[in-house]
Amino acid sequence: MDENRLQDSKVVLLCSVATEVDALPIQSLLESYGIKCILQSDVTRSVHPFVADGLAEVRILVLEQDLARAREVLRGSDCVPT
Numbered sequence: 774m775d776e777n778r779l780q781d782s783k784v785v786l787l788c789s790v791a792t793e794v795d796a797l798p799i800q801s802l803l804e805s806y807g808i809k810c811i812l813q814s815d816v817t818r819s820v821h822p823f824v825a826d827g828l829a830e831v832r833i834l835v836l837e838q839d840l841a842r843a844r845e846v847l848r849g850s851d852c853v854p855t
Contacts, residue, residue, distance in 0.1 A: 783837040784811065787844070789830050796831040799852045806846050808839045 787810065790796050796812050803810045811834040835843045 784834045785837045785840055787833045787835045787840060788847070789832050791831075792829045793831050796833055799833055799847065802850055802852050803833075803835070803843055803846060806842070808835060808843050808846065810835045810843070 788799070790799065793812065793814065800810055800812060813832045813834055814829065816829050
């Protein structure tokens with residue numbers, strides 16, 4: 774990815790899913806279309822490998838200019854976030 778594009782880009786929320794297990798197929802799908810994403814969570818797995826009550830929610834972030842395309846990719850797939 775062009776370094777200038779990254780420096781000038783804003784990272785935005787694409788969707789949130791319950792756990793990292795739910796996020797990984799979405800990450801793989803997006804990357805297969807050349808869309809880079811970041812998985813973000815408030816839980817550190819090495820400290821708290823098991824969590825409950827939505828504490829493990831994972832936010833999937835993409836570059837703002839990739840948001841529309843990422844939404845299209847998700848709509849046309851089985852990896853639909855809840």
